[in-house]
Amino acid sequence: MTIQNLYDLYTISSGIEINSKKVKNGSIFFSIRGKNFDGNQFAHEAISNGAIMSIVDNRKYSFTHKKILFVKDSLSILQKLALYHRIKLKNIPIIAITGSNGKTTTKELTTAILSKKYEIVHSTKNNLNNHIGIPLTILSMSKNTQISVIEIGASHENEVDNMCSIINPDYGYITNFGKSHLEGFKNMKGVIRGKLELYDFLRKNKKKVFVNGDDPIQLINSIGINRYIFSEKENSDVRIKYLWKKTYLESILCMNDMKIVSPLVGTYNLYNIASSITIGKYFKVPLIKIKKAVEEFIPKNHRSQILEKNHIKIIMDCYNANPSSMRESLTFFNNKLQGNKIAILGDMLELGVFSKNEHKEIILFLDKSNINKIFLIGEIFFNTNIKTSDKIVKFFNKNRFIQWINNKSFQTDYILIKGSRKNALESLIPFL
Known part of the structure; x- marks a missing residue:
């Protein structure tokens, strides 16, 4: 079966699933292996639960069955299918967000702001931001999507670059560079190189990057890319002022003399809010609607x-x-x-x-x-x-x-x- 054949089946399916217990009638089940599990052993259970096909890469579970497809590497096929889907939906703009901290908050707030203008905004759900989650996220994007916001998590170098090759983002933003996943990145230089892979992709493909002008690493490394800068400085594309009142568990920003008060706590969240406001402004969401989205946004999943x-x-x-x-x-x-x-x-x-x-x-x-x-x-x-x-x-x-x-x-x-x-x-x- 070619990717085209598999894609044709995908278009009439009810979606992709990697958990046999969550399989819906008409879905396609991918058997994914991990360090401590082998999804292949649930291929038949997935079919019993309504899957129209189970894709396996372990011959032990590839019994002759018209609904079981044996491949060399299930994850690789999942990623190729996602890339094929992205190519088919190449006209849908995608904003990719990566960084050491604040990715999910920025992604969710950006999605909330864009939803004030667009009816169908697609985004990463839960923590599906790695080499398995990102292809699943791409494959969850419908042809009616108007804009998408996708989060990229990474624990070692080359991972952001590999995920960009599937996502093919039109826009990008790096939240920050911090001491995350040092076991995989080896040191801070590795962290910075890993996150900057997003810039490298956008530069090579002549796309646009959103830049925090108060972060010297972002500012220096985005030179030569089509960029849109937010900062407290006057010469920025978007000028935002940050305010804080002691004993108040809220963040306050000012833009065009309009005060925006967010329930997101912590000065570290100010840039997350500011970047989301900037993206909203770039996509011409009215400022009053941006304010409403920010002030309505309540963090979840134990984040702030x-x-x-x-x-x-x-x-x-x-x-x-x-x-x-x-x-x-x-x-x-x-x-x-x-x-x-x-x-x-x-x-x-x-x-x-x-x-x-x-x-x-x-x-x-x-x-x-x-x-x-x-x-x-x-x-x-x-x-x-x-x-x-x-x-x-x-x-x-x-x-x-x-x-x-x-x-x-x-x-x-x-x-x-x-x-x-x-x-x-x-x-x-x-x-x-």
Whole structure:
């Protein structure tokens, strides 16, 4: 079966699925392998659940069956099918967003703003931003889509470039360059090179890039690309002013003398908001509608969410964490909020040989901070040997923290909760 044949089948299917339990009648099931699983073993279950075809790459499961197609590499075929689909829908503009922190928030806010003008805005759902998720995202784009916003996650060099070859973006934006996935990128130079692959693609294909003019790395490396710059500087394409009021859990921006107040907390979110406003302005979304979209936008998935419990404001920023985002969150928490403050922090993962030192640096920052009490959770923090004041308490895991905290009450104004996704620190909320 050629890609054209498979694409013809895809066009009459109900969609693509890689989870046999989520298969809908008429869908095509792709058996994807991972380090600890083999989707091939669910090929027959997918057919039983209504799939019109299961694509496998393990001969053990390629029994003679008119609905089973054996290929050399299921993931490669999935990516080729996505590329074929993108070529068919080449007239739909796609904005690609990558970066170390803030990708999802920027993508969701940009989508909300564009939706004020366009009826059908396609975007990345959940965390489908890697080599498996991106082809699934492309294949979820209908021919009626007016504009698309796609998030690119990357943990090593060449990944952004590979994903751009499938997405073929018309526009791009890099949120920032931070200490994320250092295990894969090796060092900060690797992180920067990896993210700049988006610029390389846009430059080569004569596309446009949105640039934060206050970020020297973006500004320098975007020279020679068709670019649209936002900044506090006067000579920018879009001039945005950033405001902040202590004790207010909100972000304030001004554009053309119009004040826009966002419930997104943290000074680190100001650029996420500003870039989304800039993209909206470029696509001629009326400013009053941009303001409405920003002010209506409520973060989800434990990203900069604000909860109130027993008169304590809890900042849940625990979807993920790396040294850069952790430092940004803690700097905001330390400097911008007045009152009694508690921080509950989980291990930062995927740092490789940098892990010990990066956790040590965070502890040193915390020890000098004006945060009143700090609880560190996880094996890495626990085993970081460094002398600190009594305000820092370490726990080997969440269960030990829960046992300790049981029946204790806090008297504080604010609690910040942050850690890598595998920590799932949001599960602590009922115990606070």
